């Protein structure tokens with residue numbers, strides 16, 4: 001099994017929620033948000049990500 005490269009992941013993470021323990025752990029981040037019918041921060045442009053609305057509806061709206 002591949003090692004998690006969390007420092008490389010962090011360099012590409014646009015999430016502005018600094019207190020999150022899943023930051024840099026993309027598999028945990030994705031699982032958490034999908035289980036809440038959401039997408040992770042990196043699915044959204046920075047201005048939308050900052051609203052913390054990570055819903056599928058917001059994703060479709062901002063990508064349409």
Ligand code: SF4
Pocket residue numbers: 015016017020021022023024028029030032033040041042
């Ligand atoms: S997108 Fe969500 S789970 Fe991922 S680092 Fe940000 S707050 Fe944490």
